[in-house]
Amino acid sequence: MGTIRFRFIMVALVVSFFAVGMAAFLNYFKYKSTINNIVKSRVLVVGRGIENTVQASLQLGMQFAELQQLPQMMAREKSADRLVRAIDVFDTSGQILYSTDSGRVGQKVPTVWTSAAQRSKSTEWSTDETDDLVAGISIKNAFDLTVGYLALRYSREEVERAATTAGREIMLAALASFVALAIVAPLALIVVIRRFERDLRTLEAAASHLEDRNQPPPAAGSAFDGAINHLRASLREANKALDDLRAKLDAAG
């Protein structure tokens, strides 16, 4: 295989690898973000039910720290969806007031939770910086002041398992496409650069006969015909001048 052809094929392979790799990367991440969003919004549906109850209690004048029926309701809602691992309600300082995991009451939530909740532009917030994924809702009173937050912890493995399965399949599809491309593209390239290679071969062949004195080969219709003719003519002229000198030297004896 010619060096130039090899280089062109390498270009095709590098570009194909980039394009197919990027497409697989995009599809995988799109899948991951979509499944994340679906699961997160599903978890938040559970949270909305609790939030509505808290809101209703607050509007009746009850204190946020004194909602005695809330833990039972949270436990009921948690059992409604196997994905939810725990539900916590914490105040603005990050202290847990209610939790489906009673041992956590009184503890502080990780600071990433409170900062994610405070950073969010809407009432919904989420963070994936802890072991479990967390989706939450800011709880506001009648004056639109945030009195606390609701956090639903749900299984990271479940989401990642789905993403891994999809990722593996997308990668396999990409790999198969790349292999097919690696076979087809060089063949297509060979067809396309045939004319260019023929031009180069003509040129090389002509160059190998540059010093032949006999008639030049007929024009091959290559892009280099003109250049080859010029080369041959220049060499012929120079040789002719040297032949003339030779003849004159011979004649002088």
Add this chain to the structure above:
Amino acid sequence: MLEKNYLWRVYWRLAGVIMVSVVIALAVVSYFSHRVFDRELVPETEQKAATVGASVRALVLKATSWGVPFTQLYGADQTFGDVFEENPEFTYAAITDSDGTLLFSRGREPDGAREYFHAPSILAVGLDPTATWKATKVGNLYFIAMPIASDKPLGILHIGIDGKFVDNVLLEVLLDVVVVLVVSLFFTLELLNFMAGARLASGLGEFGQQVERMRSGDFTATARVRANDEIGRLLRRIDAAIDHLNVRYEFLVGELEDKLRSATGTRRDALKPAMTALESIRSRFRFGSAPASAEGDEMNLNRIRAPLFAFILAEEMTRSYLPSYVNQLLVAIPGVSPQVVIGLPIMIFMLIVALGQPYLGSWSERVGRRRAMLIGASIATVGFAATSLAFNLYDLLLWRSLGGLGYAMVFVAAQGYVLDRTGHTNRAQGFALFIGAIMVATVCGPSIGGILADNIGFRASFAVSAVMAMLSILAIARLPATEPRSPAARPSRAPRMREVMALLFNKRFMTLTGLAAMPAKVILTGVCFYLVPLYIVSIGNTSAMAGRMLMVYAVMMVMIVPLSATLSDNSMRRDRYVSIGLIISGLSGMLLLVSDSFLVLFGVVFLLGLGQALSIAAQSALVSEHCHEEIRIYGHDAVYGVYRLLERLGNAMGPLIASLLVIFWGYQGAFVAISAMVLVCGIAFTIATRGYEFEPVTATAP
């Protein structure tokens, strides 16, 4: 002789084949991805619909527990509406009684829904209060049915999921795939040039030169090492033919000289024709060794393209998401608005580039272009890597400053590399190559950077830029270590303060610089690097979308600049192109007065790209035309040095001005105000240059 565009025709054909193959491969990947999405996402969405359904059912049961008859529920339609609003993939919802008679519904009822409601398997769900939910596909919808039961079965709740929601998810990916395709095309052309074309073009160019030399009678032999490829072998054959001629010539000359030494009288007369023939040969042909030419491999300008492209790409990749990243690391600085703080890293970067360039030019001359580029790229790599690990805004400013310094070093040294290896005849060609590498990086960088930032995050994207900058170091290391610049050559110098001051108060110079060059840069960095990335994210879009927008700008530049440069050169009325360009740029932001829709923003970037493309080439060429008197007094280097300095200060001012405008008038107001400023400058420039007779100078601006 070889046709000028012969190689480019070959490249385009190759690029076409590669693109077709890539499109087919992408279609295959998309098809399989669709299958995976369908199979995995539909059950998850059904599960979500069941959770939402359970919430709706709880509301229904609460109402019936208060004594509202199940068939007379109030507000079911509105509840369904709220569900659709929060979950756009749900397009139909209904409640039927236990017999399958429709009681309440919202959304377009699919064909076959009534039959489905009455299907025995579905009615069985309603009669079994312990049943969870059942999924069925009806028409184009995926339905889930769940029982509503208190102490007895009341009915069935149905939620329909749009069957096309998976298509819609993939449609969002499609835009990014199109971007990948466009970037792949540019990558293909760059790689063709880097991996094959540079050597091929150089080999064919050398072949062409050899043919010309031989046509002119020059048969001097070169002692070059030829590559072991088709062109190398061809050149070796030509070298061999020339060598044979030279040997023959030397032999004949030696023989004649020998005979002349020993010849006397008539014998000497007999050699006269041979002597005349030799004289004739000497007058027509040249033999012997060719002088050591500077046109060797070191002179191959193409070799600068790959490292420059890789390096600029690393920086351009950050354009679409840098302001959002800064926003994330924002630290309150007392007395400074957050909007200004977000613009600070861009501003400082541009300021370092502007102030550093005049001095870095002579520095890179002293240490050598290649070494300067290596140092610059290494500093920038550290800057990118450290930015990816930044703690807060303060250290980010430091790391971006390092990036700016590295960028300025590489840019100036690469420019010097081209200058050192070009003369008057091929300088324009050299700079076309230099600008070409930058423009391609500008097309590919922001879009790919935006996609990366959206998917792997800002920090990891900066790490990718660091890797790209590191790759550029490898490519720079392959550049020739020898410097073709003669030690006796006059060193370039930065403009002196008195020259700067004199030019600052020069009306002709400042008309061009203050009314055209600086406003053009202010709107470029203010809009493209600051406002567009922040505004797009603020209206709920992604960094990838910001990247696509910036890509529109870059594509306009790539397509229009060569055309406008040719047209303005031919017409010799470059001032008109600058005026029109400035006015179009100035009108761009005004579009946001009409509407703040996304399509209008696209129009803003499109017009800005068009305006800048029309004026950019003509602007620097106008310096020679407009300021020939100043060039005569202060010298070409000083005038262009001050021009470039002020132009780049415009780059630094852009984000500052834009951020101040955002404080007072918000994003839309800032777009309009910055554009209005450029429009006023454009009109003032038009009036100031009206009737001005320009001297026809063919400028080759560095």
